[in-house]
Amino acid sequence: MCGIVGIVSTEPVNQQIYNSLLLLQHRGQDSTGIATADGPIFHMAKARGQVREAFRTRDMRSLIGNMGLGHVRYTTKGAAEREEEAQPFYVNAPYGIILVHNGNLTNTRELSSDLFSIDRRHVNSTSDTEMLLNVLATELQGQIKGLDLDPDQVFQAVEQVHERVEGSYAVIALIAGYGLLAFRDPFGIRPLILGKRLTEAGKSEWIVASESLVLENGDYEIVRDVEPGEAIFIGLDGEMTSRQCAKNPRLVPCSFEYVYLARPDSVMNGISVYEARLRMGNRLATTIETHMDKGDIDVVMPIPDSSRPAAMQVAQKLGIEYREGFYKNRYVGRTFIMPGQAERKRSVRQKLNAMGTEFKGKNILIVDDSIVRGTTSKEIVEMARAAGANKVTFTSAAPPVRFPHVYGINMPSRRELVAFGRKIPEIASELGADHMIYQEVADLQAAITEGTSIEQLDMSCFTGDYVTGTVTEEYLEWVEKTQLS
Numbered sequence: 001m002c003g004i005v006g007i008v009s010t011e012p013v014n015q016q017i018y019n020s021l022l023l024l025q026h027r028g029q030d031s032t033g034i035a036t037a038d039g040p041i042f043h044m045a046k047a048r049g050q051v052r053e054a055f056r057t058r059d060m061r062s063l064i065g066n067m068g069l070g071h072v073r074y075t076t077k078g079a080a081e082r083e084e085e086a087q088p089f090y091v092n093a094p095y096g097i098i099l100v101h102n103g104n105l106t107n108t109r110e111l112s113s114d115l116f117s118i119d120r121r122h123v124n125s126t127s128d129t130e131m132l133l134n135v136l137a138t139e140l141q142g143q144i145k146g147l148d149l150d151p152d153q154v155f156q157a158v159e160q161v162h163e164r165v166e167g168s169y170a171v172i173a174l175i176a177g178y179g180l181l182a183f184r185d186p187f188g189i190r191p192l193i194l195g196k197r198l199t200e201a202g203k204s205e206w207i208v209a210s211e212s213l214v215l216e217n218g219d220y221e222i223v224r225d226v227e228p229g230e231a232i233f234i235g236l237d238g239e240m241t242s243r244q245c246a247k248n249p250r251l252v253p254c255s256f257e258y259v260y261l262a263r264p265d266s267v268m269n270g271i272s273v274y275e276a277r278l279r280m281g282n283r284l285a286t287t288i289e290t291h292m293d294k295g296d297i298d299v300v301m302p303i304p305d306s307s308r309p310a311a312m313q314v315a316q317k318l319g320i321e322y323r324e325g326f327y328k329n330r331y332v333g334r335t336f337i338m339p340g341q342a343e344r345k346r347s348v349r350q351k352l353n354a355m356g357t358e359f360k361g362k363n364i365l366i367v368d369d370s371i372v373r374g375t376t377s378k379e380i381v382e383m384a385r386a387a388g389a390n391k392v393t394f395t396s397a398a399p400p401v402r403f404p405h406v407y408g409i410n411m412p413s414r415r416e417l418v419a420f421g422r423k424i425p426e427i428a429s430e431l432g433a434d435h436m437i438y439q440e441v442a443d444l445q446a447a448i449t450e451g452t453s454i455e456q457l458d459m460s461c462f463t464g465d466y467v468t469g470t471v472t473e474e475y476l477e478w479v480e481k482t483q484l485s
């Protein structure tokens, strides 16, 4: 997952995009970029690192124009450390297109070969986003009849993109001199939401972003989620048109957004992330009760930040005291989305510190939102023991992660997953915990979708069922051999 935002306004958008990216920082910390359009001219600034350190005053001054987009990157394909792979990406023909993408394409081998041998296009990086942009550009070129472009041609190009590209993609693009295009893959795996506000003169200003909190913060009214497979085009005059561009669209959003990725104060596909996390806590509490005597637990403790809502509910449901025994250093970012295992491991210790008084002689029930590589949980158990805990029970508000996530979360290899090939007691001994309890798959699904008409979620990292169908064993093996970890 990355964070994306696009705005069509009646005034300069640079500061609004910067502010939006700050609000999306939790979705990606590797690099960031902003592009604006001033008439037919694009301006772009991108750099490694987080928003606050990446943009200088001179960059902000150069980003002129009333239409623009921005990106925070969490690398899932290509190289995290290469500035050239930071988004947005640009192509000069047709018209000039600049694009940002949240997601991960699963047919990049076919795409890179077709782009070279059929479309004669040069892709200058290993980024799937640059391939996506070149497919869009090729297809748009194919639609052009005269000099001018109309939304119909743009939508036909998106129809072709859906035919050629597989995987997950929430996309925002600027077309020079024409407007802003946004679209979502046919399963709506990654999120994208549309907002609108009116100026005092009654003119429409539009925003599309990964998460609703960005809209709320900018005083935009939420219009709706962009539908799976749908494309939206907003002209420079503020006129919005939309069309369903996929043959068989069906909403299957990523469950991991609700478990960990999204901010709790966002509403995604009509589901409040915070409330979904509370329900995960309720259901986890029921499972805990079937596995152990709650009289054996003295305190329930979260691992800050993401597990707090679930842990709160576990404590409340079990009627056990909720205590915060780990202090979080607010100056260290999210560790799971850092590139490289060495950095992730080092950062857990820098980020969390156990407070002795909360642990001495107590039986602790720890709640985390998820356990992926076990980097956090291993350190946490050690820290709890060193602080004097008697028994440590480790629980997870998500089921065991046993399969790679190929739709925008960097967990490409089964071998690095602590639950891969291990039964639950074996995971407990690997992490050094006395006891482990995980959420059931059906309970996670129910906790997220309760009260909605959503029938299916992407739960592939828990179940091994991949919704795009083309993710085969051969593909997973190739990913394991070639991708980052």
Ligand SMILES: O=P(O)(O)OC[C@H]1O[C@H](OP(=O)(O)OP(=O)(O)O)[C@H](O)[C@@H]1O
Residues within 6 Å of the ligand: 260, 303, 304, 305, 306, 307, 333, 334, 335, 336, 337, 368, 369, 370, 371, 372, 373, 374, 375, 376, 377
């Ligand atoms: O098993 P692991 O591979 O360690 O991954 C899982 C952990 O990583 C995440 O925390 P992170 O520190 O990224 O962010 P948070 O502050 O939002 O919880 C997540 O909340 C778990 O704590």
Ligand SMILES: NC(=O)CC[C@H](N)C(=O)O
Residues within 6 Å of the ligand: 001, 002, 073, 074, 075, 076, 077, 078, 101, 102, 103, 104, 105, 127, 128, 129, 408, 409
């Ligand atoms: N997490 C994402 O959405 C990543 C987008 C793209 N695949 C990249 O690696 O840059």
Ligand SMILES: [Mg+2]
Residues within 6 Å of the ligand: 303, 304, 305, 306, 307, 368, 369, 376
């Ligand atoms: Mg965490």
